[in-house]
Amino acid sequence: MEKFLIVRLSSLGDIIHTLPAYQALRKNFPEAKITWLVEEKGRQILDLVPGIDHVVAFQLKGKSPFSIQFWKEVRKLLKRIKDREQTAVDFQGLVKSGLLCFLSRAKKRIGFNRENLREKTASWFYTETPEKIDESSHVISKNLKLLDLLGIHEEIYVFPFVIPVELQDRINILLTGLGYSKNKKTVLFNVGAAWETKLWPADKWTELIDRLLKAREDIFPILLWGTEREKKIADEVRMRTEAVSVPLLSIQEAITLINQADLVVSGDTFALQAACALSRPVVGIFGPTNPKRNGPFNTWDKVVFHEIECSYCYKRTCSKLLCLEKTTPEETAFLSLQAIEENE
Numbered sequence: 001m002e003k004f005l006i007v008r009l010s011s012l013g014d015i016i017h018t019l020p021a022y023q024a025l026r027k028n029f030p031e032a033k034i035t036w037l038v039e040e041k042g043r044q045i046l047d048l049v050p051g052i053d054h055v056v057a058f059q060l061k062g063k064s065p066f067s068i069q070f071w072k073e074v075r076k077l078l079k080r081i082k083d084r085e086q087t088a089v090d091f092q093g094l095v096k097s098g099l100l101c102f103l104s105r106a107k108k109r110i111g112f113n114r115e116n117l118r119e120k121t122a123s124w125f126y127t128e129t130p131e132k133i134d135e136s137s138h139v140i141s142k143n144l145k146l147l148d149l150l151g152i153h154e155e156i157y158v159f160p161f162v163i164p165v166e167l168q169d170r171i172n173i174l175l176t177g178l179g180y181s182k183n184k185k186t187v188l189f190n191v192g193a194a195w196e197t198k199l200w201p202a203d204k205w206t207e208l209i210d211r212l213l214k215a216r217e218d219i220f221p222i223l224l225w226g227t228e229r230e231k232k233i234a235d236e237v238r239m240r241t242e243a244v245s246v247p248l249l250s251i252q253e254a255i256t257l258i259n260q261a262d263l264v265v266s267g268d269t270f271a272l273q274a275a276c277a278l279s280r281p282v283v284g285i286f287g288p289t290n291p292k293r294n295g296p297f298n299t300w301d302k303v304v305f306h307e308i309e310c311s312y313c314y315k316r317t318c319s320k321l322l323c324l325e326k327t328t329p330e331e332t333a334f335l336s337l338q339a340i341e342e343n344e
Helices: 012-028 040-046 068-081 095-103 120-125 139-150 165-178 202-215 228-240 251-259 270-277 329-342
Strands: 003-007 033-039 054-058 087-090 108-110 185-190 219-224 263-267 282-285 302-304
Touching: 003 012, 003 095, 012 033, 012 040, 012 139, 012 270, 033 040, 040 054, 040 251, 054 068, 068 095, 087 095, 087 139, 095 108, 095 120, 108 139, 165 251, 185 202, 185 270, 185 329, 202 219, 202 228, 202 329, 219 228, 219 251, 251 270, 263 270, 263 329, 270 282, 282 329, 302 329
Parallel strands: 003 033, 003 087, 033 054, 087 108, 185 219, 185 263, 263 282, 282 302
Antiparallel strands: none
């Protein structure tokens, strides 16, 4: 029996971008044992994906590598992933993920070409790498190309999410409590992002929502957030508009809510990746990252983006942030209305 170890530790959006590669692997090796190594936070996503034989989740963040507890956790982790006969496939491309592939004792360890790695020394841990992959293509296609070394040549994006009925019922109760009625269009505004350079300010969200509500009376605006910093933005927008704000949701609850939205407006972050994977209409707001590589890929999706001299810098902080400043509520509202109309 074939055995595979998928290594994609984080982040949430990147885990979603790896799902089509997992699905292609499962399709071509239906009887194989597939294990996925992931950081604890990502387990909630993988628990909605059928066919993964074993999800190995761990939490080393916050533990000092000089502590006894850290190395106890590492030893427990390695006991769960060691298998000489498995093939390890590293979709992360970091020294950390490459090292875990090596420590798994897998005889075959597949990773990206050195030229495609953010941390070049990760290549030391692989036994096989493909030719350099064109970085202008979407990252999902890049992940699929890594499977060429296994004789798998897949181009179609398939996201095998299965959302339990009890989760759907829970979100329906939440929406009813917020005042939602079936004659309304649910528009989800994700105000959060992990990077400062992906965060739209409250003023822009406020103007966007005001424009949409003036254009259509049937819009039910909902604010989505995930951290205390993002909650402050959501609270400010809520106080200045007719939008409602959800309570803190689990990752699975957020995915379920996204799946029930008529439109998702978001920066380049988890909510956007989840909406695209679930084939929900989206308007993506992009600044330092490349929408062709990281953005929406469905034909009905929209992108707000202005290329400038320093575009595609992928910086997490910036003193000017001209790229994001150029994105306006006016153009975002226009594309949002267009997306709603096209999907009615």
